[in-house]
Amino acid sequence: MTFGSSDDSIPVSALEHFSYCPRQCALIHVERVWDENLYTMRGRDVHTHVDEESSQDIGGVKLERALPIWSRRLNLVGKADLVEFHGETPYPVEYKSGRLRKGIHESLQLCAQALCLEDMFSVAVPCGAIYWHGSRERIEICFTDEMRSNVKKTAEAVAEMLVAKVLPKPVNDKRCKDCSLRSSCLPTVVTDGQRRVKSLKALFEVSP
Numbered sequence: 484m485t486f487g488s489s490d491d492s493i494p495v496s497a498l499e500h501f502s503y504c505p506r507q508c509a510l511i512h513v514e515r516v517w518d519e520n521l522y523t524m525r526g527r528d529v530h531t532h533v534d535e536e537s538s539q540d541i542g543g544v545k546l547e548r549a550l551p552i553w554s555r556r557l558n559l560v561g562k563a564d565l566v567e568f569h570g571e572t573p574y575p576v577e578y579k580s581g582r583l584r585k586g587i588h589e590s591l592q593l594c595a596q597a598l599c600l601e602d603m604f605s606v607a608v609p610c611g612a613i614y615w616h617g618s619r620e621r622i623e624i625c626f627t628d629e630m631r632s633n634v635k636k637t638a639e640a641v642a643e644m645l646v647a648k649v650l651p652k653p654v655n656d657k658r659c660k661d662c663s664l665r666s667s668c669l670p671t672v673v674t675d676g677q678r679r680v681k682s683l684k685a686l687f688e689v690s691p
Contacts, residue, residue: 493645495552495561495599498637499592501644504658505651506668508641513648516667544569552599557638563596573600575611582618589613591637594630 500508510516536549545568553560565576575596579589590613597608610625644651653659653670662668 492560495595499588501641502588509650554599554602577613583615583620594626595634
């Protein structure tokens with residue numbers, strides 16, 4: 484177990500999962516379901532060279548790969564793909580497969596890493612970056628008060644879900660198309676079943 488974690492610690496990665504789809508988050512972190520598809524395999528390939536802990540200095544910038552991170556205040560624990568230390572200031576860099584996209588989910592995860600680093604090193608971490616392997620682009624993210632508040636709210640929501648062990652209903656929308664957990668989630672089957680139940684109730688409902 485990572486230093487600074489406890490049995491009920493929330494994985495930093497769970498925040499991105501929850502932000503994207505609460506049901507996906509529950510399947511992974513409550514039901515312990517994980518299925519591979521093209522996108523998850525690409526993701527593993529991208530992370531190959533940052534998943535092993537290492538340290539080096541390039542041009543006066545210290546690079547820490549696969550750095551264990553945690554926040555007792557937010558009850559978060561995880562690993563940062565890469566943390567650059569510019570002097571005393573940590574600068575987290577998250578690696579993602581695919582091409583650059585402006586999603587809030589990846590930024591939320593990166594901000595959570597920054598908050599962990601702030602708690603660990605007692606310094607402000609104003610910015611970080613996401614590196615998109617598919618398009619070879621690196622975009623800087625500066626962490627606003629709104630983003631920081633959203634990390635806290637999401638961590639609280641994930642904590643409640645982990646305690647309740649409740650599997651949210653499927654969304655059955657465009658997010659499901661490329662989801663690796665589609666065969667385990669069965670969004671179409673479940674939602675069709677819910678529609679049938681509602682239809683039957685409406686059919687046999689007796690008006691007063």
